Amino acid sequence: MSFPPVAEQLAVLRRGIEAVVPEAELAQKLEKSLKTGVPLRVKYGIDPTGIDVHLGHTVPMRKIRQFQDFGHQAVIIIGNYTALVGDPSGRDQTRARLTQEQVETNAIDYLNQVGKVVDLSRAEVVRNGDWFGKMNFLDILNLCGKVTVAQLLTREDFAKRQAEEKAIYLHECLYPLMQAWDSVMVRADVELGGTEQLYSFMLARDLQRAHDLPQQIGMMTPILVGLDGIRRMGKSLGNYIGISEPPFEMMKKFMQLPDQCMRMYFELLTSLPMPEVEALLAGHPKVAKMELAKAVIGSYHPAGEATAAAERWQAEIGERSRPQDIAKFSVPADKLTDGQINADKLLLLTKLCASSSDARRAIAQGGVYLGEDKTVVPSHDTPVRVINGLLLWVGKKRVVQLEVG
């Protein structure tokens, strides 16, 4: 096995990384593998607790891929056992626990998605249930003997919960220990994860030393902020872009991203050289955002589709022309009187509004329009003459095309 020069590897691998602990050992490890021809074992663990892999998850995953492309060994750990515990990291309350069946279903789904970033054909994929499932109580006690309660409580998330008098369950305390044990079992040289994983990463080093294994280094990726530009990208926060989303959906979301997040997104989600990124950012923000969107979308969809999505966004949204696929709604003839129906009833019927109160509100605020030229509907009891092809809008985004059924 031959590897590119260390400096070259470092330049790519260090990009967008928040911290490497210990910093110096990364270069040393790379040196050694270059000399011996033995690839580094790069560990990344995921708990199959949810389903949608979003761009936030791809940050460490992309890093794994870069290691792979340099010839190193990716080790993906499916945390089918740790998922049963629930990672307390960064949480201010206990996670809901899952059943084994849910976990397995999620795991398969997860792998399909992970495969879009990591080359699974060259990766080792293991489940930590393979070893945790075999441990007996004595083994567990031995492991527990490595950590003191005081150490555990230095973690910010636990300390915070302790201070707020919120519950900390014993099984949650075992989580970092389990994660660290994974590193021993797979003989990890490098572990990737977010900054909140620091404690587990360090614990892994302790355990590895205790077992006379080389100690892993931790590479921590920054938290990717979500579309709101403030909070971390997360499914429950509704501020994420999923990697399985259709190109146009991704495009729309990208264009909503606050400008000041672009540098971070470029750095963490694309491989565009940073000087080029700086040049783009110096230009018009809209152009830069388009490029960002195309670059990222292009890594999950064929390049042509990314471009098409960008063009469609420009036409439909940038130039305010008619959206492409407008849902059709056929108004039953028996709802009409002389071919007409009151505006609020129509909104309710088409499900554009959830209730007639909701419909009245929308109309009162001047948010309901008719036709290509978007004539404002003035009142909730304005009769609407329904003709085939008539467009009915609520706000800028919701629209249906009517027909008489």
Next chain:
RNA sequence: GGGGGAAUUCCAGAGUGGCCAAAUGGGCCAGACUGUAAAUCUGGUGGCUCUGCCUUCGUAGGUUCGAAUCCUACUUCCCCCA
């Protein structure tokens, strides 16, 4: 096992007998402004046959002219002591 505290509209969180469909913030929706970005500003945010009416404040009863607010029981959650 014993003691204490809490459950409010999407979320957080006010409200302790009438002025409460319920403050405030967040989210969301609509409007203005824009690059239909973000930020900002304005308005809205239970339902209806809508200048009025109806149903909501853990569940079920009760007190009262009147209850989210008081009483009783129950359910759930949290904390402390052992």
